[in-house]
Amino acid sequence: MRQADPSPEKKVEKIDAPLMKKMIVAATLWLSENQAEVDALNVFPVPDGDTGTNMYLTLFDATKEVEGIEENEVSKILDAFANGSLMGARGNSGVILSQIFRGFANGARNKKTLDPKEFSSALVEASKKAYKAVMRPVEGTILTVVREAANSAQKEAEKTDDFRQLLEAILLHAEETLDKTPEMLKVLKDANVVDAGGRGFCLILEGYLRALRGDRILEKDLKKMAPAGEAKIAEPEKLEFAYCTEFLIKGQGINLEKIRKYLNQHGDSLLVVGSTEVTKVHIHTNNPGKVLDYAVQYGRLSKIKIDNMQEQTEEKYSSLPKAPTEEEVPMEKDFGVVAVVAGEGLGDIFTSLGADELVTGGQSMNPSTQDLVAGCEKIPSDRIIILPNNKNVVFAAEQVKEVTDKEITVIPSTSIPEGIAAMMRINPEEEFSSVIKEMEKGLEEIKTGEVTFAVRDSSVGGMDIKEGDVIGLFNGELIITNTDVGKVSLELLKEMVSEEDFLITIYRGEELSEEEGEKIKEMVTEEFSDCDVEMYPGNQPLYYLIISVE
Amino acid sequence: MGKIAIVTDSTADMSREKAEELDIKVAPLSVNFGDQSFLDGIEIFPEEFYKKLRATDRLPTTSQVSVGGVVEIYKELAASYDKIISIHISDKLSGTYQAAVLAAQEFSNIDIIPVNSKTVTISLAFQVRMAAEEARKGSSKEEILKRLEKAQQNQRIYFSVKTLEFLEKGGRIGKAQALLGTLLNIKPILTVDQEGYVAPLEKIRGQKKVYQRLAELYGEFIEQHGPNCFQAILHAAAEEEAESLKDLIEEKFGPQNIEIEQLGPVVGTHTGPGAIGIVLTPR
Numbered sequence: 147m148r149q150a151d152p153s154p155e156k157k158v159e160k161i162d163a164p165l166m167k168k169m170i171v172a173a174t175l176w177l178s179e180n181q182a183e184v185d186a187l188n189v190f191p192v193p194d195g196d197t198g199t200n201m202y203l204t205l206f207d208a209t210k211e212v213e214g215i216e217e218n219e220v221s222k223i224l225d226a227f228a229n230g231s232l233m234g235a236r237g238n239s240g241v242i243l244s245q246i247f248r249g250f251a252n253g254a255r256n257k258k259t260l261d262p263k264e265f266s267s268a269l270v271e272a273s274k275k276a277y278k279a280v281m282r283p284v285e286g287t288i289l290t291v292v293r294e295a296a297n298s299a300q301k302e303a304e305k306t307d308d309f310r311q312l313l314e315a316i317l318l319h320a321e322e323t324l325d326k327t328p329e330m331l332k333v334l335k336d337a338n339v340v341d342a343g344g345r346g347f348c349l350i351l352e353g354y355l356r357a358l359r360g361d362r363i364l365e366k367d368l369k370k371m372a373p374a375g376e377a378k379i380a381e382p383e384k385l386e387f388a389y390c391t392e393f394l395i396k397g398q399g400i401n402l403e404k405i406r407k408y409l410n411q412h413g414d415s416l417l418v419v420g421s422t423e424v425t426k427v428h429i430h431t432n433n434p435g436k437v438l439d440y441a442v443q444y445g446r447l448s449k450i451k452i453d454n455m456q457e458q459t460e461e462k463y464s465s466l467p468k469a470p471t472e473e474e475v476p477m478e479k480d481f482g483v484v485a486v487v488a489g490e491g492l493g494d495i496f497t498s499l500g501a502d503e504l505v506t507g508g509q510s511m512n513p514s515t516q517d518l519v520a521g522c523e524k525i526p527s528d529r530i531i532i533l534p535n536n537k538n539v540v541f542a543a544e545q546v547k548e549v550t551d552k553e554i555t556v557i558p559s560t561s562i563p564e565g566i567a568a569m570m571r572i573n574p575e576e577e578f579s580s581v582i583k584e585m586e587k588g589l590e591e592i593k594t595g596e597v598t599f600a601v602r603d604s605s606v607g608g609m610d611i612k613e614g615d616v617i618g619l620f621n622g623e624l625i626i627t628n629t630d631v632g633k634v635s636l637e638l639l640k641e642m643v644s645e646e647d648f649l650i651t652i653y654r655g656e657e658l659s660e661e662e663g664e665k666i667k668e669m670v671t672e673e674f675s676d677c678d679v680e681m682y683p684g685n686q687p688l689y690y691l692i693i694s695v696e
Numbered sequence: 697m698g699k700i701a702i703v704t705d706s707t708a709d710m711s712r713e714k715a716e717e718l719d720i721k722v723a724p725l726s727v728n729f730g731d732q733s734f735l736d737g738i739e740i741f742p743e744e745f746y747k748k749l750r751a752t753d754r755l756p757t758t759s760q761v762s763v764g765g766v767v768e769i770y771k772e773l774a775a776s777y778d779k780i781i782s783i784h785i786s787d788k789l790s791g792t793y794q795a796a797v798l799a800a801q802e803f804s805n806i807d808i809i810p811v812n813s814k815t816v817t818i819s820l821a822f823q824v825r826m827a828a829e830e831a832r833k834g835s836s837k838e839e840i841l842k843r844l845e846k847a848q849q850n851q852r853i854y855f856s857v858k859t860l861e862f863l864e865k866g867g868r869i870g871k872a873q874a875l876l877g878t879l880l881n882i883k884p885i886l887t888v889d890q891e892g893y894v895a896p897l898e899k900i901r902g903q904k905k906v907y908q909r910l911a912e913l914y915g916e917f918i919e920q921h922g923p924n925c926f927q928a929i930l931h932a933a934a935e936e937e938a939e940s941l942k943d944l945i946e947e948k949f950g951p952q953n954i955e956i957e958q959l960g961p962v963v964g965t966h967t968g969p970g971a972i973g974i975v976l977t978p979r
Contacts, residue, residue, distance in 0.1 A: 498879040566880070570899045575871065649902030651880075678902035680881055696905070 158309040158358050160259040163218045165357075170212050170227055173353030174205040180349050186602070187342035196510045197342035200237035203514065204244060205350070207234020219258045224251035232545060233519070237512035239343040241541040242276055242288055244515075246347075249275025262312045266299035269316075286330030288343030294323040295351065313355040320348050337604050387413045387430035388456040391437055395425045397445020405444065412437055430455065432526050433478045481578055482525030485533040485565055486513055486543075489686030492562055492653060499569040501533075508562075509688055512538050515545045522552055529553045529578060531585070535565040537622065557585045560622065561594035562653065562684070563694030593647075595620055595638045595693035597631060616690070631658070631690045632666050636673060642695045643674055650677045653684030653692040666691070700831040700840065701777040703769060705761055705792050706736035707785040708821040709960040718828040721769050723761040725792065727961045730754060736962045745961035746933040746969055755865055758962045760791040766799035774806045779837055783811040783824050783844065786892030789868055809837065811844055814892035817963050818955075819853045822926040822977040847977050850921065853888050854897060854913050855930065855973025856906045860884070862968030863894060870894035885909055886973075906972075907937075911945045914974050918949065921978040928955040932964045932971040941972060 161169070177184075177198070184198025211230030217223055228251040231244040252275065253268030254260060260268070273296040277283050298319035302312050327341040328334040334341055355361075391413075395405075400422045413431030425444070431437050434452045441447060485501040487493045488508035496504060503521040507513035522530045530552050534543040537560040547554045559565040567588035572581055596619040600611045606624050611617065618626035618638035626637045639650065650670060654663040663681055671679045677695075684692060704710070705723045715722050724735040729748060734740035736758075740748075749756065766782075773780055782800070784793040793812045800808035813820045823844050830840045860876060863869040863886075869876075870893040875884050882899050883906045889895040900906050918925065929945075931938040938956045946952055959967060 495879050570880075570882075570901070573896070648904040648908055651901070676904070678904050680902065682880070696901075 159307050160261050161220060161265065161309060162259045163220050163223050166220050166223045167212055169354045169357040170209055172357035173350040174209045176353030176356060177202050177205055177346060177349045184342050184346045187339045187345055196237060196512065197239045198346060200240045200512055201243055201346040203236050204231055204234045204240035207514065207516065208247065220260055221254050221257045224254050233516040233549060234514050235542055235545055236514040237538050238541050239288065239346065241545055242279065242343065245276045245279040246272045246292055262303040262307060262309060266303040269296040269299045272296065284331065286327040286334060287341050288347050290327065290330065291320050291323050291344035291347050295320040310358050313351065313358060317348065317351045317355055320351055324348055387432055388454060389432065389434045390430055390453040390455050391434040392428045393450040394448045395427065395441050395445045396423065396448060398423060400425045400444045408440060409437060479527040481529040481531060482527040483531045483533065484518060484521040486535045486539050489656065489684045491683040491685040495566065495682065496569060500572055501569065507539060508536050512542060515542045515549065518543055518546045519550055522546060522550055522554065532556045533559045533565040533568060535559050535562050555582055559589055562692050563592050563594045564589045567592040591696055593621060593642050593695040595642050595695065596689055597634050597638065597691040598689045632669060635666055635691055636669060639670060639674065643677065647695050648677055649696050650674060650679045651694045652681045653686065654681060655684060655686045655689045655691060657690050699777045700779045700781060700837060701773045702824060702827045702831055703780055703782040704820065704824045705784050706960060707790065707816050707962050708824055709817045709957060709963060710821045710824065712737065718825065720824060720828055721773065723766055723769055725761055725962045726759040727965055728757045728759065736960060740961050742958045742960055745964060749969060756965050758965050761795050763795045763798045766796050767802055770799055770803055770808060774803065778806055780806065780808040781811060781827055781840055782808060783813050783820065783827060785816045785820060786814045786888060787812045788892040789816055809841065814848050815851055815853060815888050817959055818928045818930055818957050819851050819975040819977060823847050851977040852917055853973060853975045854885055854910055855971055856883050856885050857967050858970030859968060862966055866966040868894055868966045872896040875899065907941050907944055910941060910974055911948055914945050915949055917976045923952065924979060926977040926979060928957050928975050930957050930959055930973045930975060932959040932967050933969040934972050937972050
């Protein structure tokens with residue numbers, strides 16, 4: 147798609163809604179073109195080179211929101227874009243990006259068009275919002291680049307009324323700042339790279355500038371592009387309330403108003419009619435038992451009729467005769483659990499421990515806030531606990547709170563073993579608040595080891611690492627490298643196991659055969675005779691082994 | 697003031713000698729292997745029971761004491777005592793207490809007080825021993841009941857089973873139901889709760905961690921109630937493991953006065969072999 151060429155000589159003094167849309171699309175396409183480069187900047191030599199992908203996917207979802215709307219106010223476009231980016235946010239970089247756009251949209255509130263000064267102050271808001279969203283802001287990251295871009299925008303807006311000059315100056319300063327990031331952050335310097343998120347932000351600015359200049363971006367149609375790893379299958383519509391419940395109450399002095407008030411909290415389509423002696427109740431609810439239980443205090447119940455409307459809808463829509471299904475719309479639960487997991491075996495383990503919904507994701511495939519929201523919405527409960535099971539997903543999980551009416555609690559598990567330890571501590575008989583406390587305690591009681599491979603040559607803590615080397619991480623820190631999975635596992639465990647530990651659990655990844663796994667288990671059992679050693683098929687990608695010690 | 701007799705049932709897992717020494721009458725439950733029924737502690741004993749259990753692929757069942765069986769015991773005692781305190785297995789685990797209540801209603805010439813111990817096995821035996829001690833000292837019925845009530849509030853039983861299968865098949869799994877069907881090899885620590893149900897206390901993974909945790913729970917109790925408690929390690933055909941749990945406890949807390957006791961046939965039917973646990977009751 148070729149952008150309409152504004153004449154090269156003509157100044158651009160304001161951004162209106164159509165131009166803003168054009169800039170947004172251009173930035174998304176430009177980032178997509180350069181996604182691989184950003185991915186490659188990821189510094190840590192574990193396979194999470196996904197910053198570019200995450201940023202692109204976040205932008206992609208946000209851009210879809212904007213494409214669909216016909217608005218002629220810039221502020222409306224930016225609002226839709228900010229909302230879309232929050233829903234599409236993947237990984238830390240995606241979430242920070244969504245905060246930048248939210249701040250920008252807030253800064254441009256009620257504006258029909260933007261002039262350079264207005265654009266600049268919106269960018270300042272964007273920078274502030276991004277800093278606020280991060281618990282401990284680190285310099286040398288996308289945050290620094292955004293802040294510096296906003297600073298230069300403010301200065302430059304005083305000097306020019308042409309957006310092309312403005313954006314050129316902002317981009318230049320942003321790129322200079324990016325080049326300094328290795329000086330601010332040692333991990334960048336060690337790996338001899340600039341910050342990936344910061345680079346992504348520069349590409350977005352560059353995309354804007356290209357749209358203003360009318361530069362060619364690429365011959366791609368955004369509508370036909372599908373983000374990686376996303377396959378949406380149309381599902382039969384889920385009803386909010388599944389059971390149509392009707393009955394009569396026969397009693398004396400029935401308080402219709404009181405019944406109405408109470409039942410209103412437990413469903414919709416509510417009707418409470420009749421007299422104080424005979425009252426008819428009709429409600430769509432997820433918990434007919436609770437409704438009947440409540441009503442029975444007012445008298446005898448009769449003509450009770452309960453229909454599962456979900457089944458009825460599904461029957462209506464299915465043209466083929468189906469075998470009767472045992473799956474029913476579940477009753478309302480006190481709380482539900484969403485766990486982020488990659489690997490079939492690990493998924494089964496979480497399910498068997500009581501997780502209600504699994505969201506696929508983990509290292510290098512962070513789920514979006516939207517994916518997490520979808521998981522939360524599927525559970526028939528108003529209280530949802532999310533286990534991110536990866537440090538790069540914690541942030542996206544926190545964002546779910548912003549977009550759902552449900553009460554969301556994130557237990558910040560940063561690894562699969564932590565997630566399992568938290569699940570082990572759930573006692574559904576307990577009060578919700580103590581369930582949360584117990585789960586958090588679970589996180590502290592476990593040590594996580596990971597055996598994986600390096601995705602690129604690098605040097606960490608004085609160790610030279612070649613692409614493809616087997617590496618061992620202890621609580622996320624790289625401590626061992628070798629070419630043999632068994633050796634790395636043993637050395638890693640020697641670091642992990644202390645006198646107070648009695649159980650080693652090994653989750654075998656999809657890269658290892660059962661036989662290879664058993665061999666490692668035997669070695670570990672022999673070496674650590676004071677511990678029980680258990681092995682389970684986790685089938686996780688990328689990680690040969692995930693290990694817990696407790 | 698007349699003499700007080702103490703009665704219990706065979707789920708207290710008291711040896712015949714101990715019962716005789718303390719002058720306690722024991723009403724036997726029964727264990728059924730197929731069509732054959734054996735009176736617990738009279739016709740079948742632990743060693744033989746666990747041997748049979750290993751040899752059969754059909755799990756045994758148990759039967760409570762009949763009302764008639766209890767009436768017989770009370771009748772015999774009515775000749776020489778004028779009060780009976782009859783202490784039994786938790787009514788949430790067996791109908792034996794109910795049988796004692798019904799049996800007591802058959803008597804008007806003697807004061808019979810059935811007591812729901814809200815526990816089982818050696819923990820029940822501890823209450824029985826307390827009652828017997830008090831009776832021997834000449835304490836009143838009220839004094840004895842008060843002491844039992846206090847014991848019921850503070851008694852603890854923590855145990856772990858090799859598999860939940862026995863508790864489930866025998867219908868005694870109670871609140872531990874939720875632990876069934878997990879893919880991880882979970883070894884829950886179970887307890888008998890304040891109401892007398894079997895309930896999960898904690899989910900633990902790994903046998904070694906189970907021992908560690910049992911030892912810790914022991915330590916917590918001793919710290920709260922002092923070392924001078926009724927205390928025992930229980931096992932179902934797992935004497936060696938019981939000894940090593942004792943060693944572990946003594947390694948952590950110094951020499952302790954812990955008895956090692958075997959679970960009897962009726963309780964063993966429901967825990968399965970390999971169960972191990974600790975029971976503690978303040979004096």
